[in-house]
Amino acid sequence: MYxxxxxxxKNMHNSQKGITGLExxxxxxxFVTVASVLAYSVLxxxxxxxxxxxxxxxxxxxxxxCTLSVKGSVLVVDNADLQFxxxxxxxxxxxxxxxxxxxxxxxxxxxxxxxxxxxxxxxADAATVVTSITGNASILVTVxxxxxxxxxxxxxxxxxxxxxxxxxxxxxxxxxxxVTPAVINLQ
Numbered sequence: 001m002y003x004x005x006x007x008x009x010k011n012m013h014n015s016q017k018g019i020t021g022l023e024x025x026x027x028x029x030x031f032v033t034v035a036s037v038l039a040y041s042v043l044x045x046x047x048x049x050x051x052x053x054x055x056x057x058x059x060x061x062x063x064x065x066c067t068l069s070v071k072g073s074v075l076v077v078d079n080a081d082l083q084f085x086x087x088x089x090x091x092x093x094x095x096x097x098x099x100x101x102x103x104x105x106x107x108x109x110x111x112x113x114x115x116x117x118x119x120x121x122x123x124a125d126a127a128t129v130v131t132s133i134t135g136n137a138s139i140l141v142t143v144x145x146x147x148x149x150x151x152x153x154x155x156x157x158x159x160x161x162x163x164x165x166x167x168x169x170x171x172x173x174x175x176x177x178x179v180t181p182a183v184i185n186l187q
Contacts, residue, residue, distance in 0.1 A: 065093030066166035071138060074173055076184040079149045082159060084171065085123050087138040094134040099164040104145040106157040118143045153177045 067089040075083045088095070102116045122128040123138035133139050143159060151157060153175055161169040173186040 062093065063166055065090050066095050066163065067093075068095060068133070068161070068163055068166060068169055070169060070171060074171055074186045076148060076151075076175075076179075076186060077142075078182055079179070080144060082143045082145065082148065082171075083140065085138050085140055086133070086161075086169075087123075088133060088135065091135050093166070094132055095163045095166060096132050097139070098131050101162040102143055103160040103162070104143070104157065106147070106151065106155060108150075109147050116143055116145055151175050151179065153179055 065088075068086045069089040071085045071087050073084070077083050097120045100118065102118055104116055119142045120130050120133075121140045121142075122130050123140045126140060130137075130139055145157075145159075148157075154177065156172065156174045159171040161171070163169075175186070176184060
């Protein structure tokens with residue numbers, strides 16, 4: 001009887017086709033599960049990075065739409081005021097002029113923004129004081145640095161305009177040889 005039992009056990013282990021198929025199915029299921037988790041992680045990271053890219057594009061567009069540019073000449077009026085016209089570089093944005101910061105300096109002095117006064121009027125109607133610029137509107141800006149009257153021929157000065165949004169505008173000009181006229185066009 002013992003011999004019959006050993007023979008039966010031996011015959012049972014001769015063919016392991018069912019066991020091999022089951023092991024292969026388990027390994028295949030494990031690979032598919034790991035691959036799906038990895039694919040989900042990659043897709044999530046891709047969606048996250050594309051959302052960040054979209055935010056960066058929109059922030060860049062907003063900044064570009066809120067950029068001011070100088071239109072025309074820069075004038076020195078009565079040896080005291082700097083006057084120039086500004087407009088939006090690209091229509092579509094708006095800039096709050098009450099939050100504008102001005103920095104002025106030349107070779108001998110530096111004036112902080114607190115020392116500068118600026119007046120913004122509508123370029124089409126000089127009697128209208130404005131506090132913001134939108135779309136295609138133009139504004140006439142008058143800035144009064146304390147030491148413009150001290151500038152002599154061939155002195156260079158820099159006026160930096162920093163809006164709350166958009167790019168900084170830098171105006172750098174050199175005084176002409178004749179500084180006696182009431183209005184000096186610095187182009």
